[in-house]
Amino acid sequence: MECIFCNIIEGNAKAEIVFEDEDIIAFLDIQPINYGHTLIVPKKHYDNFLIVPTEELNRLTVATQYIAGAVKRSVKADGFNVITNNGDSAGQTVYHFHFHVIPRFDEDFNFKPRLKNYSSGGMKEYADKIRSAVSKYKDIYNGQKN
Ligand SMILES: [Zn+2]
Known part of the structure; x- marks a missing residue:
């Protein structure tokens, strides 16, 4: 599939590349939320966050930290968001995993969804569902930690 x-x-499509090493590339988002909005991308294709191997994810996280600092300083931002969108519902448009670094300025825009409140017992119900899934995948997590 075309990616x-x-x-x-x-090298078959143009981008404004700001960082590159043997495993990782970072370039400007073509439709920035704010100017300087940068994408940090593994050179190997992974569809989403859940399937990036641990070792690779660690290196991507380190690169994202490094590049976020550079973006913030170079555009004199007041802050920044680091996000990753996974799935259509989360706004993922390119199915090749990447981190976004979005420089933020005081009073630039509101990034706040309408917050919900749990009904009585609702919080425990959700926590139970997640605890159950967490324990189901614990072996995989423990395997990856080593
Ligand atoms: Zn790809």
Whole structure:
């Protein structure tokens, strides 16, 4: 399947690249939320966050921290968001995993969804569902920690 990020990595599509090493590339988002909005992308194609191998994710996180600092300083931002969108419902448009670094300025815009309140017992119900899934996948997590 055609992937715009793979095309950029292979040099077959243009991008404003700000960082590159053997495993990772970072370039400007073509439709920035704020100017300087940067994407940090593994050179290997993974569809989403859940399937990026631990070792690779660690290196991506370190690169994202490094680049976030550079973005913030270079555009004199007051703060920044680091986000990753996974799935259509979360706004993922390119199915090649990436982190977004979005520089933020005091009073630039509201990023706040309408917050919900749990009904009585609702919080425990959700926590139970998540605890059950957490324990189901604990072996995988423990395996990856080593
Ligand atoms: Zn790709």
